[in-house]
Amino acid sequence: MSRQASDMDYGMQDYLKMSPEEKILFRSSTFRVVEGLGTEAALESLKERISRKADTGQDVMVTGTRTIIFVWSVAAVVVLLIGLRLIFSIADQTKINTGKGAHSDLILADGSAVKINACSRISFNKRKFTGDRRLTLDGEAFFDVTKGNSFVVSTPNGTVSVMGTSFNVYSRDSDFRVACLSGKVMVTSDNQSVMLEPGESAGLSSGSLRKMQGDKTKYIIGWINGEFYFENTPLDIVFSEIERQFNVKFAGGETANEFFTGSFANNDLKSALEIVCIPMGLEYEINDKGKISVSHKNH
Numbered sequence: 001m002s003r004q005a006s007d008m009d010y011g012m013q014d015y016l017k018m019s020p021e022e023k024i025l026f027r028s029s030t031f032r033v034v035e036g037l038g039t040e041a042a043l044e045s046l047k048e049r050i051s052r053k054a055d056t057g058q059d060v061m062v063t064g065t066r067t068i069i070f071v072w073s074v075a076a077v078v079v080l081l082i083g084l085r086l087i088f089s090i091a092d093q094t095k096i097n098t099g100k101g102a103h104s105d106l107i108l109a110d111g112s113a114v115k116i117n118a119c120s121r122i123s124f125n126k127r128k129f130t131g132d133r134r135l136t137l138d139g140e141a142f143f144d145v146t147k148g149n150s151f152v153v154s155t156p157n158g159t160v161s162v163m164g165t166s167f168n169v170y171s172r173d174s175d176f177r178v179a180c181l182s183g184k185v186m187v188t189s190d191n192q193s194v195m196l197e198p199g200e201s202a203g204l205s206s207g208s209l210r211k212m213q214g215d216k217t218k219y220i221i222g223w224i225n226g227e228f229y230f231e232n233t234p235l236d237i238v239f240s241e242i243e244r245q246f247n248v249k250f251a252g253g254e255t256a257n258e259f260f261t262g263s264f265a266n267n268d269l270k271s272a273l274e275i276v277c278i279p280m281g282l283e284y285e286i287n288d289k290g291k292i293s294v295s296h297k298n299h
Contacts, residue, residue, distance in 0.1 A: 108129060142169075157175075159189075160186070160188075167183075177212075184196065196211070228241055238276055239276075255280075255294060260279075
């Protein structure tokens with residue numbers, strides 16, 4: 001080994017024994033020092049800059065990254081819990097839909113009985129129902145409620161609240177009617193409320209919630225026994241009820257601004273059509289596709 005190589009090895013050994021500050025001083029000995037600063041002062045300035053970088057650099061980045069990971073982890077857990085809660089809530093929802101020509105009887109978990117008219121929808125939380133007696137209705141149903149905490153029926157047009165009573169709710173499109181048979185019924189719609197007692201009924205009229213005159217409850221709940229009563233009712237509403245009860249479809253006709261008073265049963269389609277059409281001077285025809293067309297006899 002040459003003397004020059006030996007000197008280099010010796011110098012490397014000395015370098016390796018140096019402290020970090022001495023190494024920096026050694027490596028920077030050939031650098032041009034800023035005017036006005038000595039070597040030691042330049043070293044102190046460099047150490048201070050390295051210290052500041054360490055305080056605000058990689059350590060902060062690591063801490064910030066860890067914070068971000070923690071926040072995202074918490075957020076993921078929250079989203080997961082909300083998702084699971086939503087899944088279980090949906091799973092607990094009981095939905096009953098009655099089609100055309102179909103009625104349904106239902107006994108709820110609290111013992112309350114419900115009769116559901118054709119083309120109606122009811123939903124409620126089966127698991128929570130005994131503690132929170134709430135359900136939604138779109139259509140028509142009759143309720144015989146057992147005594148207990150508040151029993152609430154929500155519809156698109158308003159809500160009905162009772163403790164233990166029997167009542168009928170009709171809510172289709174913008175038509176909303178409630179009849180009380182026993183107990184007391186609180187009916188609410190758009191910040192308007194009325195209290196009903198047995199034999200009283202209420203409905204929406206031009207946006208106002210009003211009590212109806214006279215005891216008409218036996219006619220209102222006639223549908224339970226297959227009888228449908230109408231008093232000065234637009235024919236299109238009568239025909240809509242026939243569609244629901246017999247699973248048929250009207251093709252249309254010249255019946256605008258005509259009103260019907262009377263009743264029909266839902267056990268025979270032709271009989272129902274004759275009861276409605278003949279007094280009105282109308283004739284009907286059922287085509288091979290089951291659609292019903294109605295026209296005046298003189299046409």
